[in-house]
Amino acid sequence: MYAFQNDYSECCHPAILKRLSALETEALSGYGTDGICAAAANKIRQAICCPQAAVHFVTGGTQANMIVIDACLRPWEAVIAADSGHINVHETGAVEGTGHKVLTAPAKDGKLTPVMIEEICRTHTDEHMVRPRMVYLSDSTELGTIYSKAELTAIHELCRDKGLYLFLDGARLGAALCAEGNDLTLADLPRLCDVFYIGGTKNGAMLGEAVVIPNPSLLPDFRYQLKHRGGMLAKGFLLGVNFDVLFTDNLYMQLAAKADQAAARLKAGLLRLHVPMLADAPANQLFPILPNSWIGQLRQNFTFEIWGQNDPEHTCIRLTTSWATSSEAVDALLTAIEECQSQIGQ
Amino acid sequence: MYAFQNDYSECCHPAILKRLSALETEALSGYGTDGICAAAANKIRQAICCPQAAVHFVTGGTQANMIVIDACLRPWEAVIAADSGHINVHETGAVEGTGHKVLTAPAKDGKLTPVMIEEICRTHTDEHMVRPRMVYLSDSTELGTIYSKAELTAIHELCRDKGLYLFLDGARLGAALCAEGNDLTLADLPRLCDVFYIGGTKNGAMLGEAVVIPNPSLLPDFRYQLKHRGGMLAKGFLLGVNFDVLFTDNLYMQLAAKADQAAARLKAGLLRLHVPMLADAPANQLFPILPNSWIGQLRQNFTFEIWGQNDPEHTCIRLTTSWATSSEAVDALLTAIEECQSQIGQ
């Protein structure tokens, strides 16, 4: 069985386990106040060229999103997202669970634009409606697309003008930054975003996301909020170890590049086979649209996610690659699809 | 430096890391739907003699508490706890953050009694007050004390009569069950509690708590709540691995017994030296009351928590042992205290 189900199926990169093993029974300070977390945070600050940034580690993306958004908003304030945004669809109402409405715009390719944001601001005029106060976007998005520097800058400027916080969900940030066509860098983010997180779980970490607050005075009590919402890990040093390893010798980017390369090979093969795609996705998620009749056969040897019914005869699936995806797996999948074409037909 | 700060300073028991290493790049199903979690849950069901129980894994105790309590209560319902209870003091209002009041009774030794619970029920008479609906207790408690089978049974019976859920916080359940004088077993819990959790973080796990719902029809949608409150780990199999290892060959109890034995040796030494204690604590936490003047000297070689000022001249400290506490550490601490006695005096 070859795995294209997601990018968090494997335990972690071996270097992380090796480092954890080296800890043995060393006694470390609790709740992220240890030296390893401090070192990891420093490496992140260096990587993003923002020496004053506050860095906090949490165990997962939904947790990061709900904790950050709720920390920034007052009860009557709302967050703007693409309708396909993770917080809107796939977090079981976690943001609403902290009391805040998610305002959405239909975004065909998963990306927000200034026009969408302005329209929401324009139609929220008084105290009988929630006040838009934050923009949430994912890079790469839930549809595998990415933001260019110009696009993110335009949103940043609009947010500044409108008094909106800009929050970037970087669950798949590595895949975005290593994608073909990307012109954003880690160092751009502290300048363009009020808060963002660097995803570990989906890029080789055992677990962990690094929440970055470029201007720490924005959220001075963030550790209170972490604990209040159940997001402070007793053994915080585990998260520190993950990010310390990932941000040593550029491993974070190397792993993301590996995932993207596997996806690029897969994409090239699919295009060669004239398989249509839901979106032009340059990162580590592809959304080919296949005849329904192929699905069963492909499932015999490959795991992947059913994204939705595109039309009565066609199903959109999600193929996700990771640092651990082998060339063999990519080749096998392309071969299998070719076989479907020749044996089953469209 | 010898560590008595807490029981979650070390990474984990080596068997867990070994098992994680063996996973290599095996692709596992996400969010706890993998086979390892299933196997771990089965081992727990066997250990507690409750084949029908639902078992869910979360990353920490505060998370377990807020998720369980909020899942059981309606908005206007409240949970009863000892005033020293973890949910009342040390969770930054996480339970209130989900909308529920914590009703407390002063409990000198950290233990709730039927009389305390009845008094709270008696004084909450109508819809102008919250409705008490759950009893929360910790075993072992935040003061290192434990419940006897008779005590827990009496509370269980009162809860049944009053229509209260009984929830046992087992962050240090192993230490309770291995403590001198304990007569409770794992198999008693599903019969006496509506929901409880078996703590991994403080008993050798890398991370993880196992929430057990003996009658799953009580909370059929628990996985929705897990996700809604940010408590569903993408790589749920990590938690499965921890509990699978801990519930193989009785490792969970062995590690707890080691922690308790270290505490027992320490306690015997302290009693021999006539050091007074805050409570008669048989598990892995001791609360000696020391002259203020000793603290600085002890801190040079030992880590521990300052619990509070007992009187102007005396400080209560918390000494916690774990499966990793060495005999050497215990002896060193006792020697150091003896030196304080002879050099500094009371």
Added chain:
Amino acid sequence: MYAFQNDYSECCHPAILKRLSALETEALSGYGTDGICAAAANKIRQAICCPQAAVHFVTGGTQANMIVIDACLRPWEAVIAADSGHINVHETGAVEGTGHKVLTAPAKDGKLTPVMIEEICRTHTDEHMVRPRMVYLSDSTELGTIYSKAELTAIHELCRDKGLYLFLDGARLGAALCAEGNDLTLADLPRLCDVFYIGGTKNGAMLGEAVVIPNPSLLPDFRYQLKHRGGMLAKGFLLGVNFDVLFTDNLYMQLAAKADQAAARLKAGLLRLHVPMLADAPANQLFPILPNSWIGQLRQNFTFEIWGQNDPEHTCIRLTTSWATSSEAVDALLTAIEECQSQIGQ
């Protein structure tokens, strides 16, 4: 100045003030436990032909909605509404403030259909998404449209099949039931809805909405929830007086009929003048689409709400009638519009 701004601009029908005056300094029991509330509830039970229904009074619609919805749902559950629904647009996120997501379907005329509801159910498949658990609809809707008995019955049946509660927001229920073409009666509601409220504020009451729970065992603790969410009025008898008067000698329906008749005359006039409308609205709200250039002139003598920009040259306005709208006001408005047509042009 003639008022078409809304249907809650006047203090109340004189019979209510008269009844309040008659109370003088009579001492009444607090929090709705008085005899007047009991009498009013009985009259409502008779009017809806549901002797076992629980009836609770609150001061406003947003309060009714957030209290009812939150009382019915568990934290991870969501409510389905038309995108134009009051809870989605005009309540400043009150429902989300109690922790619940509002799932919406685009509804051109403000009305939900079984197809829309089924589509939302179909795409909410697992615990990574909120669970749809309630359908919220307004009759009459925010666009002045109404549900037929067949339409409401179809939604009722779908809800029963899907395990969804059906909640009808009756802020303008009177106007719906007295509208031309309506075939629903008060007595249909307890059979078709799990909970609904009969709006007083917008139909002649000084203040008050009557929440009706046909099967009281659905929400046995509703008074706790009322208090918990700030919705229990100390002088609950005020609300009782309002509904006791309104449900005596059919006054409630008479007032609604008066409002609808004024709207019908206005509508007939607008159609005669070939003024286009946003929706075919038979109740007490009309949404004519006017050239932008008319707005300023009309505002000199009439109050109304700007609903939105229909296209760059046309504005949609909302004209609302009430029991207190005079024929003179209707005539004056029609004359003024005719003057705009002749003097300004389209």
Added chain:
Amino acid sequence: MYAFQNDYSECCHPAILKRLSALETEALSGYGTDGICAAAANKIRQAICCPQAAVHFVTGGTQANMIVIDACLRPWEAVIAADSGHINVHETGAVEGTGHKVLTAPAKDGKLTPVMIEEICRTHTDEHMVRPRMVYLSDSTELGTIYSKAELTAIHELCRDKGLYLFLDGARLGAALCAEGNDLTLADLPRLCDVFYIGGTKNGAMLGEAVVIPNPSLLPDFRYQLKHRGGMLAKGFLLGVNFDVLFTDNLYMQLAAKADQAAARLKAGLLRLHVPMLADAPANQLFPILPNSWIGQLRQNFTFEIWGQNDPEHTCIRLTTSWATSSEAVDALLTAIEECQSQIGQ
């Protein structure tokens, strides 16, 4: 039957009904944006000598408390109250329902002191505990006691030093300010409190509490919060009418003085009869402690609240007077108690 049950049993002072009747079918702007609310707010600003204060009207005390407290606090912040405080006991967890913990100190006479507040601050030391951020106190208190200017000033100064907001619940503010021994004035409050409310419901209003924010920049979005929490009344002008009348010709203070005078006569009589009291209460609530055997007999002709069992043989009751309490009622009650003494004995 003579009423000593509470101070909100009567509809309202006749002047308010008269003023409401005079409105007839005048169309007023909704949601408190009308001229009457503006006029009432101005009169309140004059009465408190604070021309810049923001004044908002809500329908009840629990609503005022939950809306104000939640508006001021971030999720992890808590409010300090006396254990007898209304928010802690009699609001069905409304404050916790907005996510905030209520930290309490045992206060025998219902009054907080700087020592109590300091102790709570002292023991809340880090991010594992909620952060105390507001002090809530009631004047007069739930036990009928009042704060002196020196006491309130001392708390004010401590709050300023500790960075705590000071919020005064004035549900019975009139009764406090007219009580024997009181040296506070309305004009002191804006200087000493960050936010407070002037209670109407319990002092002759039909309904309504006036929330005052002396420095409006503290809560610029308060109207959003009002709506978000269900506290914005469509016919806000009703509340405006109440306060406009009450703050014309000093009626507010006159009504409070009447209530206090009735209580003072009652208290003098009780002391003459050597009836013991729970607290030395100078305002409009008295808490005599009576032999259990008297209760049934007194209940035949008087309404009052049972406050609690003082000891197995004695019951504490609450006697509340209002502007509508007659001398005849006071005399009748004193006579009845005297009869209990002579006929039944202690």
